[in-house]
Amino acid sequence: MAIEGADLVRAAALMGAGISMGLGAIGPGVGEGFAAGKACEAIGRNPKEAGLLTRTMLVGQAVSESTGIYSLVVALLLIFVV
Amino acid sequence: MAFSTETWVQAASFLGAGFSVGFGAIGAALGEGYAAGNASRAIGKNPAMGGAILKNMLIGQAVAESAGIFALVIAMLLVFMDVQGAPMIEAWSLLASGLAMGLSAIGSGAGGGFPAAEACLGIADNPPTQNALTTNMLIGSAVCQTPAIFGMVVAFMLMFMDWSGQPLWPGWAAVMGAGLSVGLAAIGSGVGSGMPAGAATGGMARQPGAATTIRTNMLIGSAVSQTPAIFGMVVAFMLMFVDWNGTPAWPTWASLLGAGLATGLSAIGPGIGNGFTAQEASAGIARVPESSSTVTTTMLIGQTVAQSTVIYGFLVSLILMFIPREASETMVAWAAPLSAGICMGFGGIGPGVGEGLAAAYTVNRIARDYEGVGVLLTRVMLVGQAVSESTGIYALIVSLLLLFVI
Numbered sequence A: 001m002a003i004e005g006a007d008l009v010r011a012a013a014l015m016g017a018g019i020s021m022g023l024g025a026i027g028p029g030v031g032e033g034f035a036a037g038k039a040c041e042a043i044g045r046n047p048k049e050a051g052l053l054t055r056t057m058l059v060g061q062a063v064s065e066s067t068g069i070y071s072l073v074v075a076l077l078l079i080f081v082v
Numbered sequence B: 001m002a003f004s005t006e007t008w009v010q011a012a013s014f015l016g017a018g019f020s021v022g023f024g025a026i027g028a029a030l031g032e033g034y035a036a037g038n039a040s041r042a043i044g045k046n047p048a049m050g051g052a053i054l055k056n057m058l059i060g061q062a063v064a065e066s067a068g069i070f071a072l073v074i075a076m077l078l079v080f081m082d083v084q085g086a087p088m089i090e091a092w093s094l095l096a097s098g099l100a101m102g103l104s105a106i107g108s109g110a111g112g113g114f115p116a117a118e119a120c121l122g123i124a125d126n127p128p129t130q131n132a133l134t135t136n137m138l139i140g141s142a143v144c145q146t147p148a149i150f151g152m153v154v155a156f157m158l159m160f161m162d163w164s165g166q167p168l169w170p171g172w173a174a175v176m177g178a179g180l181s182v183g184l185a186a187i188g189s190g191v192g193s194g195m196p197a198g199a200a201t202g203g204m205a206r207q208p209g210a211a212t213t214i215r216t217n218m219l220i221g222s223a224v225s226q227t228p229a230i231f232g233m234v235v236a237f238m239l240m241f242v243d244w245n246g247t248p249a250w251p252t253w254a255s256l257l258g259a260g261l262a263t264g265l266s267a268i269g270p271g272i273g274n275g276f277t278a279q280e281a282s283a284g285i286a287r288v289p290e291s292s293s294t295v296t297t298t299m300l301i302g303q304t305v306a307q308s309t310v311i312y313g314f315l316v317s318l319i320l321m322f323i324p325r326e327a328s329e330t331m332v333a334w335a336a337p338l339s340a341g342i343c344m345g346f347g348g349i350g351p352g353v354g355e356g357l358a359a360a361y362t363v364n365r366i367a368r369d370y371e372g373v374g375v376l377l378t379r380v381m382l383v384g385q386a387v388s389e390s391t392g393i394y395a396l397i398v399s400l401l402l403l404f405v406i
Helices: A005-024 A026-045 A047-081 B005-045 B047-079 B089-125 B127-144 B146-160 B168-206 B208-241 B249-287 B289-306 B308-322 B331-347 B349-368 B374-404
Strands: none
Touching (some): A005 A026, A026 A047, A026 B349, A026 B374, A047 B374, B005 B047, B005 B089, B005 B168, B047 B089, B047 B127, B089 B127, B089 B146, B089 B168, B127 B146, B127 B168, B146 B168, B146 B208, B168 B208, B168 B249, B208 B249, B208 B289, B208 B308, B249 B289, B249 B308, B249 B349, B289 B308, B289 B349, B289 B374, B331 B374, B349 B374
16 A cells, blocks of 8 residues: 555644544543532532632633643644644 | 464464453552552551451452453463464454453452452451451452453453454454453443442441441442443444444444544543542441432432543444445545544543542532532532533544544
């Protein structure tokens, strides 16, 4: 089978996209879950502050999400732009 | 290539034997070491019970060892396999057989260590409960062995079924996918079933009166933790029993390998995550037995949400297996489905663990205050899990793009 350079590059880009999003999803998934768990623990201790704690949890998770979004952006770039 | 088919099959068989007992030795050794370490701690606390603790440790380790023994048996069979006249695809099925058994033994061996360790510590703290603790340890670690048994069943099928009816291409990818799917998926479930078994055994030592309630919760929690391994086994069966004759070799092989990886890898996270949740539920019920119905309900809600990524993985596997792809020998044609499988597989790990952790902390608090904060906490837990799910959804989207847009 003759492999052309362009085909090889495109295939590598697609593999890169899958690996990027796949591995990139591990960290935020664990991190955000941990944040949610700790927030629930804190609300359980002090239910009056539920609003504040939920807000803090969401802000923290949003920051933790960022690396997942980077992975998504890189994966989409590799699929559609490169 | 200048080698005969028999040479290839023989070589693959030996390689499979190495994978089987090599990977299979990891989990059992870890679990038994953990049990031994905690037995020493327990004897240090209460030297008078030294004999009973040692006996319990050995029983617990023997159960944790069983996954390692399964792996040894498969390795022995592979070493002494008769490969005369075997078709070329057998080389792949024997290799896959070793991988299925070896990988699936990791979780069960490691998981079996938790109940053994907690039973030893419990006997030191509360000697009269020793028989109840040993019994619960045996039940808990027996449940832990199920994922390794799934792996062993698939390993036997890969070894002894007649593969001459399947084409070498893409049949080799189907058998490899089957081995990887059941093997990888069992890792999380094996560890995940051990966690509640440990917590329940430890809890029973402190709260012997509630033993039945605690054990019921442990069994429910462990059973749900097994689900991801069952998904892995179902995908393995589909890969083995569908007739792949008539499908284009390229790129179907990449789809089938991807199908095995998607469900196998994505099952690891939910298996472990469900284990965390069930562990805290069993521990919580042991502290406050009256909380059992609220805690079990919350545990089940949390565990169900944490399963979602393995369901995505299963979905991607089904698409890869059953939506035919156009015959094409370009690299892009096979890179896309393989990449989709890898993407959803790895992408399922993190959210599965994370959502399980979120549910674990929630369950822990609800057990302490089961009348007051249950509804509020469950709601916050679901919001937090939804956010944690997002990266799993990104992975699903990228997989679907790779499958349908490219």
